[in-house]
Amino acid sequence: xxxxxxxxxxxxxxxxxxxxxxxxxxxxxxxxxxxxxxxxxxxxxxxxxxxxxxxxxxxxxxxxxxxxxxxxxxxxxxxxxxxxxxxxxxxxxxxxxxxxxxxxxxxxxxxxxxxxxxxxxxxxxxxxxxxxxxxxxxxxxxxxxxxxxxxxxxxxxxxxxxxxxxxxxxxxxxxxxxxxxxxxxxxxxxxxxxxxxxxxxxxxxxxxxxxxxxxxxxxxxxxxxxxxxxxxxxxxxxxxxxxxxxxxxxxxxxxxxxxxxxxxxxxxxxxxxxxxxxxxxxxxxxxxxxxxxxxxxxxxxxxxxxxxxxxxxxxxxxxxxxxxxxxxxxxxxxxxxxxxxxxxxxxxxxxxxxxxx
Numbered sequence: 001x002x003x004x005x006x007x008x009x010x011x012x013x014x015x016x017x018x019x020x021x022x023x024x025x026x027x028x029x030x031x032x033x034x035x036x037x038x039x040x041x042x043x044x045x046x047x048x049x050x051x052x053x054x055x056x057x058x059x060x061x062x063x064x065x066x067x068x069x070x071x072x073x074x075x076x077x078x079x080x081x082x083x084x085x086x087x088x089x090x091x092x093x094x095x096x097x098x099x100x101x102x103x104x105x106x107x108x109x110x111x112x113x114x115x116x117x118x119x120x121x122x123x124x125x126x127x128x129x130x131x132x133x134x135x136x137x138x139x140x141x142x143x144x145x146x147x148x149x150x151x152x153x154x155x156x157x158x159x160x161x162x163x164x165x166x167x168x169x170x171x172x173x174x175x176x177x178x179x180x181x182x183x184x185x186x187x188x189x190x191x192x193x194x195x196x197x198x199x200x201x202x203x204x205x206x207x208x209x210x211x212x213x214x215x216x217x218x219x220x221x222x223x224x225x226x227x228x229x230x231x232x233x234x235x236x237x238x239x240x241x242x243x244x245x246x247x248x249x250x251x252x253x254x255x256x257x258x259x260x261x262x263x264x265x266x267x268x269x270x271x272x273x274x275x276x277x278x279x280x281x282x283x284x285x286x287x288x289x290x291x292x293x294x295x296x297x298x299x300x301x302x303x304x305x306x307x308x309x310x311x312x313x314x315x316x317x318x319x320x321x322x323x324x325x326x327x328x329x330x331x332x333x334x335x336x337x338x339x340x341x342x343x344x345x346x347x348x349x350x351x352x353x354x355x356x357x
Contacts, residue, residue: 040074041127043120044086050120052128057121061085066092074098078127078134080108090137101134103127104261135261142231146254149224150297156217163210170194170203176214184211228254240353241343243309243316248301252344255298259348268345272298274338290334299337302344306336314356315343 041052049059054072059065066089069077077093078101079086090100108126164174171192183191187208194200229246232239238249262268269275273294292299310316310333319339320332327335347354 037072037074039076039078039128039131040069040072041078041124041129042069042089043123043127044079044082044089045120046085048120049089050124052121052124057124061089063092069093070096070098076101076131078103078131079137080105080123080127091139094137094139100137101131102137103130103134107133135258138258140254140257142228142250142254143257145224145228145231146251149221149228149251152217152221152224156214156221159210159214159217163207163214166203166207166210170197170200170207178215181211181215184208185215237347237351237353238344241347242313242354243305244344248305251301252298255295259345262345262349265342265345265349269338269341270294272302272337272341274299274302274334274341276338289331290338298341302337302340303333306340307333310336313340313343316340 037053040054043050044061047061049061049065049069051057051059051069051072054069056068059068070093076099079090081087081090081102081104090102094100107130108123160176163176167174171194173192180191183189184207187204189204189207194204225247228250232246232250232253236249236253238244238252239246244252256262256268256271259268262271266275270291271294273290273292273296275291275294277289277291290299306316310320316336316339319336323332323335343354
């Protein structure tokens, strides 16, 4: 047995220790020498990157760890996308000339063995062997902008709800026009009939603060919206769909990224959470609405567009006229939203302008 503390020697027939350097490692274990290792699978967590190759296989998820991995000179790195924790290393490696591939978590899960073996090292090794099932990492310039926009929309909604709550405590009026917000932000409540209660003074101060922050949020949202619209190409195929403008197209592109990861329209509709839930027992089939298990922002966007823009889209208008007697209210607009999601998939996936069929 070779002691780990000394430099091991080996013949060309075998290896004395898997983690000790050998004289002939350029012929046996290429990754231990100053040559390119080819493909490396990396399992990503918040704290660490675990590689499928290397004398050391666990690195910190920061610049120091990235540089240590790059010393192995990989040609290709295969990663399972894990949100924000994998985005930074993917972009870092790509900008340094390494091809980065992504493997769907669903595919990786299907690759587990019959005993359900799943560890960081095991996953890294599996990723290394899934090059043919991976897609290349591409930076989506709209992703962060859309994420910021949607976050700020959520913040705006919370601010408006809180402001309405405060107004209800001291007044019978809840209108939040731009003019009223400007007055409230300056402490001017002259056009509002107030209840003179013990807590009125405190609540008015809260209204003033909320009005000021809400006005600022609305202004920032306008700026982010302009940035999103400016990043959508004038000739993008989604803009040929009636009812979809630059903001809607930008949000869809920012969330989805690469439409090619959805090989069928059903998979895209499911990603949006608009797929129907159907239970069958014998000959009995029961429909229980939509799953709502997908992206809530896409689901809300498609529902909003279906509800407000269906009359501008000949396909949706025909669907509406055909089903308006069978479906009512939210059920009808939910079905329209699902139809619109299929139209978006078809136009974008095939890269062909919208046509009325």
